[in-house]
Amino acid sequence: MEKFEINILGCGSALPTTRHFPSSQVINFRDKLFMIDCGEGSQLQFRKSKIKFSRLNHIFISHLHGDHCFGLIGLISTFSLLGRTATLHIYAHKDLKMILQPQLDYFCKGMTYEVEFHDINTNSSDVIYEDRSLSVSTIPLKHRIPTCGFLFQEKPALRHIKREMIDRYSIPIAYINCIKNGYDFITEDGETIPNDALTSDPEPTRKYAYCSDTKYNPSIIDQIRGCNLLFHEATFAESDKKRAEETFHTTTKQAASIANDANVKRLIIGHFSARYEQEELLLDEAKTIFEETILAKENLKINL
Amino acid sequence: MEKFEINILGCGSALPTTRHFPSSQVINFRDKLFMIDCGEGSQLQFRKSKIKFSRLNHIFISHLHGDHCFGLIGLISTFSLLGRTATLHIYAHKDLKMILQPQLDYFCKGMTYEVEFHDINTNSSDVIYEDRSLSVSTIPLKHRIPTCGFLFQEKPALRHIKREMIDRYSIPIAYINCIKNGYDFITEDGETIPNDALTSDPEPTRKYAYCSDTKYNPSIIDQIRGCNLLFHEATFAESDKKRAEETFHTTTKQAASIANDANVKRLIIGHFSARYEQEELLLDEAKTIFEETILAKENLKINL
Numbered sequence: 001m002e003k004f005e006i007n008i009l010g011c012g013s014a015l016p017t018t019r020h021f022p023s024s025q026v027i028n029f030r031d032k033l034f035m036i037d038c039g040e041g042s043q044l045q046f047r048k049s050k051i052k053f054s055r056l057n058h059i060f061i062s063h064l065h066g067d068h069c070f071g072l073i074g075l076i077s078t079f080s081l082l083g084r085t086a087t088l089h090i091y092a093h094k095d096l097k098m099i100l101q102p103q104l105d106y107f108c109k110g111m112t113y114e115v116e117f118h119d120i121n122t123n124s125s126d127v128i129y130e131d132r133s134l135s136v137s138t139i140p141l142k143h144r145i146p147t148c149g150f151l152f153q154e155k156p157a158l159r160h161i162k163r164e165m166i167d168r169y170s171i172p173i174a175y176i177n178c179i180k181n182g183y184d185f186i187t188e189d190g191e192t193i194p195n196d197a198l199t200s201d202p203e204p205t206r207k208y209a210y211c212s213d214t215k216y217n218p219s220i221i222d223q224i225r226g227c228n229l230l231f232h233e234a235t236f237a238e239s240d241k242k243r244a245e246e247t248f249h250t251t252t253k254q255a256a257s258i259a260n261d262a263n264v265k266r267l268i269i270g271h272f273s274a275r276y277e278q279e280e281l282l283l284d285e286a287k288t289i290f291e292e293t294i295l296a297k298e299n300l301k302i303n304l
Numbered sequence: 305m306e307k308f309e310i311n312i313l314g315c316g317s318a319l320p321t322t323r324h325f326p327s328s329q330v331i332n333f334r335d336k337l338f339m340i341d342c343g344e345g346s347q348l349q350f351r352k353s354k355i356k357f358s359r360l361n362h363i364f365i366s367h368l369h370g371d372h373c374f375g376l377i378g379l380i381s382t383f384s385l386l387g388r389t390a391t392l393h394i395y396a397h398k399d400l401k402m403i404l405q406p407q408l409d410y411f412c413k414g415m416t417y418e419v420e421f422h423d424i425n426t427n428s429s430d431v432i433y434e435d436r437s438l439s440v441s442t443i444p445l446k447h448r449i450p451t452c453g454f455l456f457q458e459k460p461a462l463r464h465i466k467r468e469m470i471d472r473y474s475i476p477i478a479y480i481n482c483i484k485n486g487y488d489f490i491t492e493d494g495e496t497i498p499n500d501a502l503t504s505d506p507e508p509t510r511k512y513a514y515c516s517d518t519k520y521n522p523s524i525i526d527q528i529r530g531c532n533l534l535f536h537e538a539t540f541a542e543s544d545k546k547r548a549e550e551t552f553h554t555t556t557k558q559a560a561s562i563a564n565d566a567n568v569k570r571l572i573i574g575h576f577s578a579r580y581e582q583e584e585l586l587l588d589e590a591k592t593i594f595e596e597t598i599l600a601k602e603n604l605k606i607n608l
Contacts, residue, residue: 014381014382014385015382015385015386016347016348016351016378016382017351018348018351018352021348040344040345040347040348040375040378041344041345041348043320043344044320044325044344044345047320047321047322048322064410064411065411066377066378066381066411070377070378070381071344073370073374074320074344074370074374077318077370077374078318078319078320081318081319082319095410099406099407099410102403102406103403103407106368106399106403107368107369107370
């Protein structure tokens with residue numbers, strides 16, 4: 001299987017604790033790196049993770065609360081000190097550019113590379129990044145300010161050709177790619193060999209959804225259905241449900257019921273409020289609804 | 305002795321490493337806290353240090369390079385989340401307000417307290433903070449942008465009154481403070497008792513100097529003479545002296561010779577370049593010139 005790996009750099013919420021860094025993750029998809037959110041200290045965590053710094057070209061910011069973006073200026077500035085040349089693409093609410101550009105102009109004079117800002121519309125599900133093997137779409141969320149999650153979706157791979165069939169029907173090399181793409185083969189005698197006989201199914205495609213910050217929002221279920229892994233915030237325990245509502249956050253059981261209703265394979269909860277010293281209790285609550293739940297923690301790496 | 309304690313939160317330089325946080329220190333002087341510089345992650349280190357967050361009212365920023373100030377927005381924003389009410393005073397080059405205010409307006413709507421910016425002139429030695437027992441002055445430094453260090457100077461304490469003399473001469477309570485301030489006492493018989501006979505010397509006053517970032521700059525020696533502790537940057541080893549000159553930084557031996565010429569009691573070196581994995585070598589170099597040298601490191605606490 002090609003690499004599709006989630007690295008948790010930070011999974012705390014706004015108030016700093018000695019247990020957590022604020023939100024940030026790095027997705028390693030076939031050795032291309034994608035960052036989601038960039039709270040203060042993300043570059044330090046990134047360095048510690050030993051993931052190759054220079055492979056990061058795309059950063060997705062869910063919303064403009066400080067614990068999701070205060071680490072950007074430090075990271076961008078470090079890249080310039082390191083002499084980076086590749087353009088860095090940042091996908092975020094349009095206000096980010098307005099806030100960050102004056103800082104770049106002041107602190108990063110003589111930048112060695114370009115930062116390109118891509119405005120995202122947090123109200124609709126749009127494909128905001130796409131290459132040959134991956135697409136990234138926004139997931140509209142409901143928080144106190146415009147916010148979206150991100151769906152990382154692997155594109156279908158080519159079908160596997162059966163080696164022995166190439167010999168049996170003397171299939172010319174020029175046809176192989178068409179057959180991998182699903183076409184039948186017609187022999188010199190005019191016989192049609194159906195694609196099914198020539199190929200087997202490729203690996204199933206994988207999906208990762210990141211949903212933070214948001215209040216309980218079942219309208220995302222259709223979009224994230226069947227994900228291999230769902231990261232969902234669970235800022236609060238069930239006993240603090242009222243506080244979750246007031247602050248537009250989710251409780252453990254609400255996150256788990258989203259996972260359950262969307263029939264995802266695994267759920268990882270994070271963005272824990274500083275008030276909980278025993279996060280195992282949060283896990284236990286979520287598991288009463290959705291057994292395949294794990295707790296996010298710093299430096300955790302999950303392979304899909 | 306009253307508390308006068310230096311807490312190192314970070315002592316790396318601009319490039320993040322797994323060994324160091326960027327520059328930040330907290331001075332605990334008689335349970336009032338003063339921060340010097342505030343690199344990214346300072347609030348996390350502050351939290352870890354268990355020093356009481358809410359006692360910090362004054363932050364001094366040496367210069368506006370990112371590794372000395374990128375942590376401010378996070379710290380300020382956290383204070384607001386915690387419902388702080390006391391005004392926070394920030395002493396820095398005037399550009400800081402221009403850079404930080406738009407971020408405060410955007411990220412810290414409904415702030416629970418005021419941030420007051422105090423412009424400092426990095427070209428002269430001015431007293432920028434003063435209370436009954438402490439003064440803080442700027443130390444002009446030579447870096448690529450306007451930069452100054454800070455001299456924390458304890459004010460002379462009152463003289464110690466000898467208890468037995470109060471009884472012997474029946475000194476009224478109302479006179480005690482005058483005598484502690486150095487006045488003689490005249491008895492009812494008109495006899496003058498000299499202050500020397502009534503009091504003993506107070507503890508000697510203590511001084512701490514922070515000098516980072518700067519190229520080798522002997523013009524600071526007069527101002528820091530006799531300090532109990534000098535923090536001086538030693539970004540580079542002696543073998544990288546040329547690089548130190550180019551980047552307006554100091555080498556180990558240069559820092560040590562400043563300490564030596566200023567006749568300070570102890571030297572602590574820091575702001576290490578990311579290139580040195582074995583910092584003991586930096587220490588050894590400095591010690592060839594000034595024996596009483598120690599290496600800064602995160603979470604180190606030094607009592608003066």
